[in-house]
Amino acid sequence: MAPTTVTAQDPAVKSDDSLEARIPPTCPANVAEILRRAWAHDLAALKPLLSVPGRASVQEPTTGETPLHAAVRACAPENRSNSNKTTTSARTSEDDDYSGEKKARDVVYELFMSGAIWNDVDSNNETPGCLADRLGLRDLYQLCLEAGVRAELLFGLLEGYEELESEDGDEIMEEGEEEEKEKEKEGGGAGAEDGQNDGDKAKKQEDGDVEAEPEDIILDSDPDRAFVPPQPAGGRNVKSDEYLRSELTYDKSKLVDSSQNGVMMAWETSIMRASVEALLPGLAVGRRILNIGFGMGIIDGMFAETRPSKHHIIEAHPAVLEYVDSPDCKFGKEWEASGPTEGAYKVHAGKWQEVVPKLLEQGEMYDAIYFDTFGEDYSQLRMFFTEYVPGLLDDGGVFGFFNGLGADRKICYDVYTKVVEMHLSDAGMDVEWRELDVDMSGLQKEGKGEWQGVRRRYWTLDKYRLPTCTFMG
Template sequence: MGDVCSIRAQHTMIQATPQPCPAIAPKVIGFKQNKERAAMANSEESLCKAACEGDVEKVKSLIDSGADVTYFDKEGLTPLMHAANHGHAQVIKALLDAGAPWNSLSPSNLSAGDFAMENGHQAAFDLLLNTGIQAELILGTIARKENAKGNSDGDYLEDRVNFSEDKVMDSESKAVMMAWEKPLMEAHAKAICSKGGHMLNIGFGMGLVDTAIQQYAPTSHTIVEAHPEVYDRMLHSGWGEKENVKIIFGRWQDVLSELESFDGIFFDTYGEYYEDMREFHQHLPKLLKPGGIYSFFNGLCGGLFRRRNLGGCETQILAIGYILPSCLSIYRGF
C-alpha cells in the first residue's frame, strides 16, 4: 500500500514546460462569404487565448456570445487543453459547464487531463478527472442497459484475442493488458500477499499479477479466467500444473459458488463496467477472510488519459485514489 501511495506522490512532481499562449493570427479574408466564418473563428481564437491566460471573465463572456467551446485551433488544441496546460481551474470549470468535451485529443493524442497531469496542475487535473469519471459512470450505465436489451455491439469474451510478447489485444486491437503494467501488478501482489495464506485473482490477462503472487509462495492461489483463449494459453504455459494453483474457467459472476474465502484478493477484468466491479465488491464480505486484503485495478477513466508507460500507471492509481478518497486501492476485511 505504501508503494501505491508513493507512486501517486511521484506523479505530482512530474513537470513539463507549458506551451506559450497562442497569439491570435490575423485572418486574410478573400471572399465576402468567408467573413462570417472568419469572425467566428476569431472569437474562438480569442477563447483559446483567454483560456490560456486564465481570464475567466473573458472566457465566460465569449461563451455567452456564442464562441464554440469545441473549437480546435491551428495547433489542434481546444480551449480546455490550453486552460489545462496552464492549470487554470476556474476556466476549466467554466468550459466544462459550457459543454467543452473533456476527452478530445490533440494531434499528439493528449487530452486536457494529460496536459494538466504533465504540468503538475493538481486542481485542474482533479476537475477533469471528476468529469471523466462521472461521464464514464453514466456511459457505462447506459451501455449496460443497452447490452441487457440485447443491443450489445460485441462481447469481448466471445471474440478472438491476440497475444504478443508485450501485450494482449482484443479483436478491435484495444489493449486488454500491456507489459508496462508489470510494476503496478507487482505492487498489487505485494499488497495482497503481505500476510500470506490463500490468494484469489480474478482475470489472468498476461499473468503478470499471478507471476508476482507466486513469488510470495501462497498456501493456495486461485485464478478465475473467463476468456477461452486466455485460459488455453494459461494451460499451455504450465499454470495448470503448479501445485498451489487452482484455475477456475468461467466468468467470476458464474463461478462465485466455487469460491471459498481468501486472505488476499485481486480483481482486474476487461470488457466490464464499473457496475460489474461494484457488484463484485458486494461479495467481498463473504470472499475475504477477517483481516484479509483486497485490491483492484480498473480503467475507470478510459479516454481521459493516454494509456502509456508509467504515466498510465499513475493515472490508474489516481483514479483509484479518487474513488476511495485516501489514495488507497486496498480494502481490508474485518
C-alpha cells in the first residue's frame, strides 16, 4: 500500500550547508537576525526575539531556512568552527570545546517551546529532522522526533474535537487552541495517509498530512513565511472516495489507479510474507482470519495456504471485486464454496466502515486480523483498531497492519511509529516491532525500476517496521 507524501531529498544531491548559502544577503533583516542568532546558538539574544508569536517559524524566502534548520545546520562539520562567527559575545573556553550539539540542543528546545514547526521543509526538501539525520546529529534528531510526536498527537486530539458553536455561530475555542490548530494546519498535522502518509507539510498539504495541490497552497499571511516549498513529485494526494471511483489497472508487478498511483506493488511481497508469519506464528493451520483490502491478493494467497477455518476478506473497489470474480483470480465463487462451512470463506463487498459493524453484529470473531487499505488517512486505521478490533479479535488473537505511515521520510516514519504505538496502547494493545530489510535495489529512483509507471515513489526507506499487536495481558 502506498503511504502519502513528499519525496525525500535525493541523496545524490550535494547540499551547500554554508551560512552564506542558507541566509543570503537578500534575506529580510528581521528574519536574518533570528536565523543568525539560531545559527550562532546564541540563546540569550534569541529568546527575546521569540516572544512575538510566529517568530520561531519564520522562513528565509528563497532557501526556506527556518531557525530550526539554522540551529541544526550550524552543527555541520564544515560550520562548526564558524558557529560563533555571528555572535557578538566574547568566545569562552566552552565555545572552544563546543561539541556541535550541546548549545544547539538548548536552542532547538527553546524554538520548539516557542512554537517552531517540526516538519517545515526547506529548499532541499529537508525538514530539520531530515537535516539532523543527514548530519548524524542524534540528539537533535531526537528533539525533532519528540516535537513531531507531540504535534501529531495534538493534531489527533484537535481532529476529534467537535467544534462548538456560539449563539452567533462563531466557533468556540479555548484560548490558544485557535493558534495551535492553525499551526497544525500549516505544519501538516497527522493524518498520514495510508497509501501515502507522512507527516510533513509539503505532503500534509495531506495526509492529513499530505500533499496539497499546488493551487491549494495557502501562503501564510505572515510575509516572513512566504517560502513556497518544493512540490513533491507525483502531485496531489489520493482521497478515498475519488480512489474508489477511479479505474484500476492490474499487471504482474502492480495495481495502479487511473492517476498511476501505486495501490499495491509486488515488491511488498516479502513484507506480506513476514506479516503472515507474525499473525499466524508457525503458519498455524485452521485459524480464523479477517483481511481488509484485497489489492493484488498477495496476502490472501498466503493466508489461504494455511487452510484457515474462516477466511473473510473485505474489499470496497468495484474493479478489484470484478477481478476477484474473474477466472484470473482464485478467490471467486468457487473458493467461497470451498470453505469448511457456509460463509466461512467469503469476500465481503463494500467499505470496511460499512461491513465491519455487520460482522460485529453477527458475532464474528477472528484469531488474526490484517488491515491494509489505500487512500485513507491514519484516522481510519486508528478508528479501526480502537473501535472495532477489540470486538473482533478473540482472546490470544493478533492484529497487524501495513505500516506505511510516513514512509517517504525517516523522521515521519519514526514519528508515526511512536504515535501509532501510543494510540494502540490507548486501545489496550501492546505492539512489538520487528525490523525487516527492504531490498532497495529497484526502489531507489523515481520513475525507474519498480517505480516505472508509478506516479510517486511512496517508499524510500531500507527498513520496514512490522507491527504485531496483541491485547495487553
